[in-house]
Amino acid sequence: MKFFKSLTTGQRTIALSLGFMLVLSIVRLFTNADDITSSGTISSTLRVATPILLAGLAGVWAERVGIVNIGIEGMMIIGTWFGGYGAWKWGSWAGIALAIVAGSLIGLLHALATVRFNVNHVVSGIAINILAAGTTEYLSIIFFKGQKGGGESQSPAGKGGYGEFDMPFLSGGRIGSWRSPDILGWIEQKHDLPLIPDLAGLLRGLVSDIYIPTIVAISLVPLTAFILWRTRFGLRVRSSGESPQAGESLGVPINRLRYQAMAISGGLAAFGGAYLSCVFTSTYRQGQTGGQGYIGLATTIFGNWTPFGVFRGSILFGFPSALKFRDEKNVPALLLVIAVILIALGIVSAMKNKQMLTMGLFIGAAVSAATYFLVDEVPQEFVAATPYIVTILVLAGAQQQLRPPAHAGIAYRAGENH
């Protein structure tokens, strides 16, 4: 423990990731579920995680400026519709651009309600969710119904084209017309070795089959961190979420900042929605977001209102989803992974002398492991629910150490400080 505490944050992250890979590797060797660390799973994880990541970043921008954004789901819905429309008319990049513009406007609407008219943030957010669902349905009837391939609840197919991206040499990407060797792919197939093929799978997953919008989305993580913690604009945004009175007394235009940050938040959420309707698939479908906006908001909390934390949270959710998408046979292996992790946490909490917690963790581990050995086939419903269950468990565990922006969601009127 002492050794672990002496490490820097970066070193700890690496150590924990390696530990997690080791767990996965052991489980893989034990269960022969080779897919749980394959490059396919990893790149699929990134794809599933991207919309959640964007929704989570939307949450970070909103709450850091002091506005609770329950409306992320609605903003994503707006994003899916406009993404679908733009992709159908002009192509997928246009779809994303159109969605971001529409999302920013919805973000501004939320800001108008909460900042100008002092509507309760949750009420306004829910109103936006309902408004978005209704509006898109209505727009679909006007624009998509009767079009070739379109209908009341879906758009005609969009004009695709992002080109997936493979890194030369590492994962067999092309240079001109020459196909480079796929080195990581070769290592990944050495299934009998521990850890090494898993790491190769991880690396290959990160550099093969990647959509360019995914790269854009991931690069928004360090960009957000940079803006929020290293620039004047970012410091002011954070001060608005921590103590708007402090900012106001120093001449910081709190209300203007809130409009700006909410436009960014709405744009990010809508980008996440557009990713679903023009990258992940090529059509808009009603109900496509399926609550991912809320999951995104959960990652905001789990990630302690930081962009890198949100990234971790979205991967955490994306991983079981990706396993589920690729092959449902993988899900039982996940039970074993959970069991091993619970045992590890149990040992840590035993060292800290927390008996109740330790007992709970060991019981959880036993239940997971027993389920794995006793049940041959996991019910379909459980498989579908896995990612959500994992999210709830992690959120419940992480809750105590979280520190939200002090003034998020509290009504604020300029010039008043009681």
Add this chain to the structure above:
Amino acid sequence: MTEYSHLGKQLAVELHGITKRFPGVIANHDVELLVRAGTIHAIVGENGAGKSTLMKTLYGMHQPDEGTITVNGNPAQFKTPTDAIAAGIGMVHQHFMLADNLTITENIILGDEPVDSRGRINFKEARARIESLMTSLGATFNPDTNVSELGVGQRQRVEILKVLYRGAKILILDEPTAVLVPQEVDELFTTLKRLVAEGATVIFISHKLDEVLTYCDEITVIRQGTTVARTTPSQVDRRSLAELMVGSDLPDPSGRETKVGDDVRLQVTGLNLAGDIAGAKLALEDINVAVHSGEIVGIAGVEGNGQFELCESILGLRTILSGSISVCGHELSHTETRDRINMGLSYIPFDRHREGLLLDAPLWENTFLGREENSSLTNGPFISRSKIEADCRSIINRFGVLTPSEQVPAFALSGGNQQKLVVGREMVSDPKILLAAHPTRGVDVGAQAAIWDELRHARDKGLGVLLISADLEELIGLSDRILVMFDGRVTAQLDPATATPEMLGTYMTGEVQGDAR
């Protein structure tokens, strides 16, 4: 009235005929204020006299309806604080304007950040400037720590740094000592004197007359929204200054005859309470306190040394580890808070905004809080609004709460009047034992005297009071015994007849630990 201009020193601030109206209230009318450069100038007055309104006018937080502002000889019109800052005026607010989760540096540079050409904050430059200011202020902390880790005195220093960072030459401090212990007050004024020696001018708002008389160069008295006197410490004494503030003769605070009863009203024995973090040290350790009828037991201590936890344990808001608590001989360690209150326990909470009042609710709802089972305020299972309103009006009259009616929301009252309302609510139900935490915090001398009178009167009728206060004069003046709490333990018991504030201060910081029976 003396004009200062002939004294040769330039006037830093001149306010003439300032009038400020709010809907239904005239907060300031015809205010005249002259502040000489290079002095510490005190503005004294009761709560709600209009001191803060006046300073907000000077700081550009709102505009006066009439009157002129002149700064360093130049007429000025401030539309926003930014304009006032540009004219060299800085304000340290009564409630600190700090973002807890940002670092000291971030808090200081906010709104005036040094940036490079790409919009990046130049933290190196910021740090250099802040460190040089810290040296001149005599402050020592790491500017990269979060403000949440700082104590009250240090936070105040950060507030002053904020103002200096913006190049302010005229500092307004709004009741800066309300939250400080005596030692910190000393340090604050040492700092201020240092700043004045370097050419700054300090405008100091207070209703603590001793500080004003000890440390300030000149005094302006405000009463009911207007300036009533300008004077210097050499021309007045404590009593005449207080009478200027209140506008009438004060009741004599001294002369008490204590008749401590024999029956024990509150008995706390061997109380232990776990800390917030499991496995960490105890929040309360082996606390033994007894309060008799007709007795006021004072608890002195720097905030955060267990006083709050003690009150919450007695009230049943926290589950204690071991020990016993009894009121009038009834053991109640395992009863609910409701039962304890019905048994005659009453509580004036630490923070009237967080625990004492519903700020957005009207006064009559606030005075009804916690008394829902009082049959004289209800009609069977229904509340009786007319009875509650009548009851609220009687509290307002008896405790002299200044308010247009019982229908206004609590936030519309000044802090002192809010406090009087809370004290009134807790006293009218004739409790057997009163936990009074800072009963006169942020309250002006007039109201303070009224609250003290009520406490003494109730004590003489047999009320037992556990008095927690940061105002050491109050503790010494009211208590029959004083216990000192430090680090979750009772570390000393003192006799108020022989105790002095300085002596209490040394016990409170844990430097000395005495006999704690």
